[in-house]
Amino acid sequence: MLKDITVIGVPMDLGQMRRGVDMGPSAIRYAGIVERLENLDYRVEDFGDIEIARPEKQSIENEGNLKNLNGVIDASEKLSETVSDVITNKKFPLVLGGDHSIAIGTLAGVSKHYENLGVIWYDAHGDLNTADTSPSGNIHGMPLAVSIGIGHEKLTRISDYTPKIKPENIVIIGARSLDEGERELIKEKGIKVYTMHEVDRLGMTKVMEETIEYLSHTDGVHLSLDLDGLDPHDAPGVGTPVLGGISYRESHLAMEMLAEAEIITSAEFVEVNPILDEKNKTATVAVALMGSLFGEKLL
Numbered sequence: 001m002l003k004d005i006t007v008i009g010v011p012m013d014l015g016q017m018r019r020g021v022d023m024g025p026s027a028i029r030y031a032g033i034v035e036r037l038e039n040l041d042y043r044v045e046d047f048g049d050i051e052i053a054r055p056e057k058q059s060i061e062n063e064g065n066l067k068n069l070n071g072v073i074d075a076s077e078k079l080s081e082t083v084s085d086v087i088t089n090k091k092f093p094l095v096l097g098g099d100h101s102i103a104i105g106t107l108a109g110v111s112k113h114y115e116n117l118g119v120i121w122y123d124a125h126g127d128l129n130t131a132d133t134s135p136s137g138n139i140h141g142m143p144l145a146v147s148i149g150i151g152h153e154k155l156t157r158i159s160d161y162t163p164k165i166k167p168e169n170i171v172i173i174g175a176r177s178l179d180e181g182e183r184e185l186i187k188e189k190g191i192k193v194y195t196m197h198e199v200d201r202l203g204m205t206k207v208m209e210e211t212i213e214y215l216s217h218t219d220g221v222h223l224s225l226d227l228d229g230l231d232p233h234d235a236p237g238v239g240t241p242v243l244g245g246i247s248y249r250e251s252h253l254a255m256e257m258l259a260e261a262e263i264i265t266s267a268e269f270v271e272v273n274p275i276l277d278e279k280n281k282t283a284t285v286a287v288a289l290m291g292s293l294f295g296e297k298l299l
């Protein structure tokens with residue numbers, strides 16, 4: 001892994017309707033992310049936050065079934081450029097959300113730099129909806145579809161190219177809530193998914209061994225970790241919690257195995273909502289997982 005990390009905050013809340021997720025980056029910084037990584041001998045630079053339009057200032061514009069479309073597009077373009085610059089400067093981009101719609105911008109910035117980018121989508125959800133299939137109109141339920149080139153043109157063409165990633169380079173881990181259209185897309189595109197059934201049945205060790213093997217032909221791997229992939233008992237501060245999730249321990253194991261395999265080239269941790277949290281527990285869990293991802297060990 002690169003020895004230089006740039007932390008980028010994205011106080012995005014336009015991709016869903018619950019207030020508070022814009023404070024995610026602050027909560028993660030408060031939980032000590034910079035110090036944690038510095039203690040592992042990384043040089044860490046905090047870029048600060050990407051500016052997000054506040055709905056109070058600009059009228060909430062819905063286009064079809066896409067809430068706050070223009071605000072999400074603006075932020076995605078800015079984030080894409082910032083992430084791309086970080087990679088050009090040979091630094092590891094570590095993006096802190098914010099709701100999961102930010103993955104549209106992150107992947108737009110990352111994928112330019114790889115021929116064959118792999119993506120690990122650690123999440124209770126597939127985030128594979130489009131305006132037509134989404135039950136909510138919330139764009140945080142759409143970023144993975146957008147990144148394979150499916151959805152509104154203004155979203156799929158962020159940074160002027162599409163698609164960002166190939167369906168066969170994606171592994172979803174922790175899924176337990178999929179909408180009908182998402183199931184169809186998964187089947188149609190043959191996307192690799194480890195639902196909670198497989199996590200239980202195989203155990204996290206096997207799931208990660210297989211994931212690492214499955215992505216071995218890629219030239220970079222982006223980790224997009226939605227804190228709601230974890231069980232709400234361990235990560236209560238999320239906007240769309242789903243019971244029966246991945247445990248804190250399994251998640252540490254997953255991060256440790258990724259660290260050992262040395263395959264992760266960019267990462268984002270999303271959906272931390274301090275208003276819904278218990279004493280910053282979810283941000284603290286996020287920071288602990290980032291510690292493991294970057295090689296923290298007990299002995």
Ligand SMILES: NC(=[NH2+])NCCC[C@H](N)C(=O)O
Nearest residue numbers: 100125129136138140141240
């Ligand atoms: N990133 C997330 N937490 N996504 C939740 C999506 C929930 C639901 N599938 C929707 O489209 O609205």
Ligand SMILES: [Mn+2]
Nearest residue numbers: 124125226228
């Ligand atoms: Mn989710």
Ligand SMILES: [Mn+2]
Nearest residue numbers: 100123127226
């Ligand atoms: Mn998600």
